Amino acid sequence: MEPLFLYILVLAFPFFVFLSLQILFHEQKSSSILNLPPGRTGWPLLGETLDFLSARRRGHPEKFVLDRITKYSSECFKTSILGQPMAFLCGPSGNKFMFSNENQLIKPWFANSLKKIIPVMEESNTPKVTAVKIVRKLIPQILKPEALQRHVSVMDDITQRHFVSEWEGKDEIVVFPLVRKYTFLLACRVFLSVEDPEVVARLDLFYQVGSGMISIPINFPGTPFNKAIRAMKILRKEFTDIISQRKLDLSMQKATPTQDILSHLLTMFDGDQKHLTSDSDVVADFIIGLLIAGFDGVNSAITFTAKYLAEFPHIYDLVYREQMDIAKSKAPGEPLNWEDIQKMKYSWNVASEVMRLVPPSPGIFREVLHEFMYAGFTIPKGWKLQWSAYTTHLNPEYFPNPDRFDPTRFEGKGPDPYTYVAFGGGTRLCPGRDYARLTILVYMHNMVKRFRWEKLLPNEQVTVALSPHPAKGLPIRLIPHEKNNKQN
Numbered sequence: 001m002e003p004l005f006l007y008i009l010v011l012a013f014p015f016f017v018f019l020s021l022q023i024l025f026h027e028q029k030s031s032s033i034l035n036l037p038p039g040r041t042g043w044p045l046l047g048e049t050l051d052f053l054s055a056r057r058r059g060h061p062e063k064f065v066l067d068r069i070t071k072y073s074s075e076c077f078k079t080s081i082l083g084q085p086m087a088f089l090c091g092p093s094g095n096k097f098m099f100s101n102e103n104q105l106i107k108p109w110f111a112n113s114l115k116k117i118i119p120v121m122e123e124s125n126t127p128k129v130t131a132v133k134i135v136r137k138l139i140p141q142i143l144k145p146e147a148l149q150r151h152v153s154v155m156d157d158i159t160q161r162h163f164v165s166e167w168e169g170k171d172e173i174v175v176f177p178l179v180r181k182y183t184f185l186l187a188c189r190v191f192l193s194v195e196d197p198e199v200v201a202r203l204d205l206f207y208q209v210g211s212g213m214i215s216i217p218i219n220f221p222g223t224p225f226n227k228a229i230r231a232m233k234i235l236r237k238e239f240t241d242i243i244s245q246r247k248l249d250l251s252m253q254k255a256t257p258t259q260d261i262l263s264h265l266l267t268m269f270d271g272d273q274k275h276l277t278s279d280s281d282v283v284a285d286f287i288i289g290l291l292i293a294g295f296d297g298v299n300s301a302i303t304f305t306a307k308y309l310a311e312f313p314h315i316y317d318l319v320y321r322e323q324m325d326i327a328k329s330k331a332p333g334e335p336l337n338w339e340d341i342q343k344m345k346y347s348w349n350v351a352s353e354v355m356r357l358v359p360p361s362p363g364i365f366r367e368v369l370h371e372f373m374y375a376g377f378t379i380p381k382g383w384k385l386q387w388s389a390y391t392t393h394l395n396p397e398y399f400p401n402p403d404r405f406d407p408t409r410f411e412g413k414g415p416d417p418y419t420y421v422a423f424g425g426g427t428r429l430c431p432g433r434d435y436a437r438l439t440i441l442v443y444m445h446n447m448v449k450r451f452r453w454e455k456l457l458p459n460e461q462v463t464v465a466l467s468p469h470p471a472k473g474l475p476i477r478l479i480p481h482e483k484n485n486k487q488n
């Protein structure tokens, strides 16, 4: 095999050099004709994909963006990622432009790897995709605060049980895998009314799908992409079964329209739209996509909150005081309610500061529908775009001393418009943000009410699959509060 490989390499090399020169020449020519943004498009086909992916894997996805801003332009630069020519629009103006031109100049774009794993994410006009668009439109109604209020006590109950079984009585734990398990169980309960402990065994399949979503789409045994395709097949079958059963239960009134998010979703389709949910695998794919994309962000935010609270004891003390005031105002055994959540203002500022420094969605893609000019540069039709929270979150102009952990930035009027974009903005502002806020705050409440903790690894590396997480999962030593506090 080896000599054959070398032979192919020797034959291919001149062709590769020729192709590179052609592309370089073409790039320079078209840059000067069209005044394309400054930047490099890297190797043929590969572009700068390896730089992009390796910055994520090494835990510094911001480096890819900030290095290029310094080198080329603070407004806009070009690159080529995942086989696509791509421009990054930077700063508050870039964010504003992206959030204001949705479906006029730009539309969502999903990496080929993601479209192959979850085909209904493709935005074209097949009936399946129309169904997905409708499902997506319903999500904000289902996840709005009024609809979520009824879930708060159930969420607190599940969280308390999680702490009893996974945290209490232990000297040391690893935070990230426990949080993953918890958010998954919670979502199964609140979204699907599924409580079967065996469902937890499916958790790894979800993460295999998530890890393959932004990868090089090589379907070869052992690649992240291949694992994701296989995992998706199993999950699709299981979720389709749950959904078909639920439809039956709803039609026979064995399930109620408000019992969980799935019932809500299935009963909100009416009249002409009803037939769209006849395709259970469309709804299944959408819910799986939602669980993967949404919950990776929540896991990341909770885990990094635990990390920063360990690093800054004075901030931990303020969170502790706020949460204990709430805990002490409750009767024994009384669960948290919606009003309690509204009182957790400082705790939410802490979580927001965590998501400023470590945005759970580090970059979002779009596709250009019509050529346009931005900051004096031409952005051609068909190019891909990316907006990245790093271009504002870590910029001293908008967040002085950007590396300093300071939750007071979110007090008063808070950051300037279009600078803090952890949940995006415009028509695609994250519809899951209230659910995320609820989950994060209920977890923080239960965590600080019971423990202080210390990090076991002083400089643990970060890695990014979909969202960032500590490479070793954040091992910590637990220091339980005195018994009387613990029982509050």
Ligand code: HEM
Pocket: 108, 136, 139, 143, 290, 293, 294, 295, 297, 298, 301, 355, 359, 360, 361, 364, 421, 422, 423, 424, 425, 427, 428, 429, 430, 431, 432, 433, 435, 436
């Ligand atoms: C801390 C947690 C989360 C963060 C930081 C986050 C962040 C984001 C961001 C930045 C976007 C905008 C994407 C874009 O511009 O294309 C988005 C969209 C979305 N998020 Fe979240 N998200 C979180 C949790 C959730 C959860 C828990 C759910 C579901 C329960 C969810 C559901 C969605 C959906 C459905 C969209 C697509 C909206 C659309 O395309 O119209 N997210 N999220």
